[in-house]
Amino acid sequence: MPKVYGTGAYDFKRHRVAEYPVELAPEIPERPPEQKPGTNLSNSITLVEIQRDRLTKIAAANWSKSAADPSERAPFNPELVKEIYETELLVKGGIKPVPLQRVMILEVSQYLENYLWPNFAPETASFEHVMSMILMINEKFRENVAPWTCFYDRRDVFKGFLERTLRLKEQEKASSIAEKTNYLLFMINAFQVSAFL
Template structure:
């Protein structure tokens, strides 16, 4: 039985002949009318984007018609001029690439091999758009994330890999705490020399041209946190015009963002340095402490977060991709527990004697951790988190963040150590 939704997505011969897009395509870019094409008109791209794409919330039938007419290959990219490309122009390319992936087109990026010198500018423009929080519709935010998912899933394509690797290189470790980096260097000693060379280049450069790429994923994560926080019961979502936004749009954005993180974690080339960023940003903890994850509307979000949690704790060596042995996994677990007990011994020698003398089996349970940390005040919990290199050093901004880190730290140790 063919559903109504399926019927709407099917493009028939009659629909093609009667559709406005087909008539415009025949006049400007369709291959079968190449000899009678009118001159290129950049305003036409804006018109098509506003009326046929954005206004219809990227209706699949409309996009399929544009894809069928080779809109990207015959009009958008051949005429692309970086200095003149508008938001609508860039977004039109994004939507068409997403459609190719939806149709499982194996040559989705093939058109960019022509005029490939413009691709870096286009890609950076898309990255800049994805960080904007105003001036974009909810459907545009989701379309941009879908494009990023497709891009990071195409690391085998040279032209795409050249741009995406800038976002997940060792330079993104500049956003880690110094103590966190040192912990990583103890595990992978050869990385310290690589980092020192990279750091010297960043310091010596008069103009740091890579700062945007180095901080991009950090900034995108912060944007996600703000969107997630806006879904809290006491937060109201308002548009630029002051109208209350539909939370469904924000939920879709959160779901798509977690999908992006899952892809980054599941591919070794992107996971290698990003996994440390994921843990340092405490994004899993933010998700687990959010109101969305416990609601009916957040059921898919919950499933995606659980999948992300699985990949984030995957038992492999991030640098080489080698699977860790059972002994190595056990040693990591014991080291985590021992480090926690050392923190208790050093910071609370008198009040936590019972805790730091217990063996591992008596400490690594949720009940044991709740018993020890559940009654602590916020300052004490923060001192623990600081000692374990989970948070920045105690400073003037403590009052603004203690309430969050109180829950964060407890959740962190219960989920990482407790069983």
């Protein structure tokens, strides 16, 4: 019989809870330190690693303002955006997150400010272009950096970006779990900011 707690009009009964046997998990081998949950080693990157990285070299040739003379930079290439997205940012299979170090290197190189946004056209931008922008904005939120500053110079186009983002759900392309997660995170971030405006 359940115990009765309290007196008077507010008597509470404690109901029995079903109890199930719990089996102990088999012994899990120790992970290397860089993969332990809660450590920042896998989420950090050194200056030397950034300087030697393939993405830094691509940035220097295409959008980095400090690495090359503007006249020496290659013109905008939408195929480069697709290639970077597919080789560096796209998660193939499973529910793994986007590779954080790759996003961090692109953020350091100002990929959003110097390449994606200045060359964004709502009518012609590819799925990869829009998703790359979403990932870079999410990274700014993660790093607690002002995410919307670069959009001030083209406010009229920003409306087109938001419309394109909302229409991503209508496209024929099937999105992966990681893409859906990043899309949702972007929407949460965007609506939280707009609530304070």
